[in-house]
Amino acid sequence: LRACQRLPKIELHAHLNGSVRPQTIKDILDERSRAGEALPVTEQELADITVGGERSLRDCFRLFDVIHAVTTTHAAISRIAAEVVRDFAADRVVYLELRTTPKARPEYGMTKESYTQAVLDGIDAALAQLRAAPPRAASQQQLLPADAPAAAAVALSPAAAGSTASAEPGRQAGAGAGAGGQGAGEVASPSHAQMVAASEGVVLSPRAAPSHASAAGVDVAASVSSGTSAAAAAGAGAKGPGTMAESGPGEDVITVKLLLSIDRREDAAAALETVQLAARLQSRGVVGVDLSGNPYVGAWSQWEGALGAARAAGLRVTLHAGEVVAPQEVAAMLAWRPERLGHCCCLDAELAAQLKSSAIPLELCLTSNVLTQSVPSYPEHHFAELYAAGHPVVLCTDDSGVFGTTLSREYAIAAAAFKLPVSALHELARQAVEYTFASAAEKERLRRLVARELAELE
Numbered sequence: 001l002r003a004c005q006r007l008p009k010i011e012l013h014a015h016l017n018g019s020v021r022p023q024t025i026k027d028i029l030d031e032r033s034r035a036g037e038a039l040p041v042t043e044q045e046l047a048d049i050t051v052g053g054e055r056s057l058r059d060c061f062r063l064f065d066v067i068h069a070v071t072t073t074h075a076a077i078s079r080i081a082a083e084v085v086r087d088f089a090a091d092r093v094v095y096l097e098l099r100t101t102p103k104a105r106p107e108y109g110m111t112k113e114s115y116t117q118a119v120l121d122g123i124d125a126a127l128a129q130l131r132a133a134p135p136r137a138a139s140q141q142q143l144l145p146a147d148a149p150a151a152a153a154v155a156l157s158p159a160a161a162g163s164t165a166s167a168e169p170g171r172q173a174g175a176g177a178g179a180g181g182q183g184a185g186e187v188a189s190p191s192h193a194q195m196v197a198a199s200e201g202v203v204l205s206p207r208a209a210p211s212h213a214s215a216a217g218v219d220v221a222a223s224v225s226s227g228t229s230a231a232a233a234a235g236a237g238a239k240g241p242g243t244m245a246e247s248g249p250g251e252d253v254i255t256v257k258l259l260l261s262i263d264r265r266e267d268a269a270a271a272l273e274t275v276q277l278a279a280r281l282q283s284r285g286v287v288g289v290d291l292s293g294n295p296y297v298g299a300w301s302q303w304e305g306a307l308g309a310a311r312a313a314g315l316r317v318t319l320h321a322g323e324v325v326a327p328q329e330v331a332a333m334l335a336w337r338p339e340r341l342g343h344c345c346c347l348d349a350e351l352a353a354q355l356k357s358s359a360i361p362l363e364l365c366l367t368s369n370v371l372t373q374s375v376p377s378y379p380e381h382h383f384a385e386l387y388a389a390g391h392p393v394v395l396c397t398d399d400s401g402v403f404g405t406t407l408s409r410e411y412a413i414a415a416a417a418f419k420l421p422v423s424a425l426h427e428l429a430r431q432a433v434e435y436t437f438a439s440a441a442e443k444e445r446l447r448r449l450v451a452r453e454l455a456e457l458e
């Protein structure tokens with residue numbers, strides 16, 4: 001895991017509200033409680049958010065509704081966006097494509113546009129903060145943001161997983177630090193627990209520590225390529241305090257782009273509104289559109305028109321596909337040829353063959369797929385087959401807060417589950433650049449950045 005934390009990584013499938021720190025949900029509720037507001041969630045629902053662990057896909061969507069019931073203000077949305085960016089930066093993610101569903105909630109004075117502005121403001125604030133005070137990390141522990149509760153530790157705690165009765169919603173990093181000591185029979189998902197334990201021991205580099213993880217710590221500077229972030233990014237070329245061994249002069253170390261998601265509950269008009277908003281906000285770093293939400297809901301024909309409009313506006317499109325058995329829909333999605341696909345867990349042999357011949361890059365989220373039981377276990381994950389076939393794949397987190405993971409952990413789990421050598425992990429990190437929705441110039445810069453950082457590790 002520690003070695004994977006040093007890899008320069010590209011995150012292409014991360015849902016904003018699924019990446020929320022559990023502690024932040026608790027903080028927001030505490031604030032509302034102090035203000036005398038009636039709380040929108042029960043103790044049990046709060047426990048469900050904070051304990052993590054295995055849950056079905058249907059339960060996940062109930063959980064998202066609970067999170068959305070808490071995050072109703074623009075300030076909360078900005079805070080979550082800022083924290084998520086900082087968490088990914090601290091995990092050595094050098095390029096992040098964050099996605100979120102713009103929400104029109106008139107009861108809270110929120111429009112899709114104001115929601116999205118709040119997200120962009122949060123991203124800008126994080127980038128400004130990172131520039132002023134880069135996270136410094138000399139050890140694995142310090143690679144996590146100092147103020148972040150270790151969601152992974154909380155979520156993976158065997159006592160907590162699957163046992164809501166014993167849940168301690170407010171548990172912090174220290175409390176969950178013993179998560180590695182799972183006893184057989186205590187865990188809700190032995191395959192997950194075992195793989196996480198195995199991933200802890202993955203050793204990738206013969207070097208004790210790369211030069212940028214020296215005692216002086218890692219300095220992470222940030223930049224944003226979006227227009228209105230210009231003020232915040234005014235010092236983009238300027239280095240933060242200390243040295244920045246891993247970046248060249250004036251180079252960005254983390255770049256953040258935004259995808260706007262269409263929720264499968266939305267009708268054609270609502271989907272089109274999201275696409276039009278994305279098109280207007282391209283100058284602020286919105287690069288694409290995603291289709292996500294409960295896979296048991298809605299029909300492809302509802303969103304096809306809006307997705308066509310996205311394509312016409314120059315936006316890239318990625319689709320959640322095949323999370324449940326839905327052969328006709330997956331066939332229609334493959335025929336539409338999005339720039340990327342997510343998941344594709346439940347494809348029959350014919351669709352799997354079509355996917356392979358399409359060569360459409362696939363975002364794969366190992367922990368999410370196993371914990372939601374979309375795939376039975378890590379070794380049986382379709383990553384293995386697709387990787388062996390040379391299909392373009394990129395490891396992603398999906399919902400790091402809900403599933404208690406990090407991108408480094410996903411790399412470590414892949415290494416352990418599929419017995420990948422160091423060189424394969426480096427190649428995965430390198431190839432991920434090609435699947436981004438970044439411009440040609442940004443891709444070229446990322447290629448150089450990733451190559452240089454990997455060379456330091458090799």
Ligand code: 5GP
Nearest residue numbers: 015016017018064100101292293294295320
């Ligand atoms: P948000 O869009 O509110 O920032 O992030 C949470 C939303 O992302 C969820 O309500 C859901 O629509 C979508 N989402 C998060 N994880 C998944 C997933 O694993 N599958 C699908 N289909 N949608 C997801």
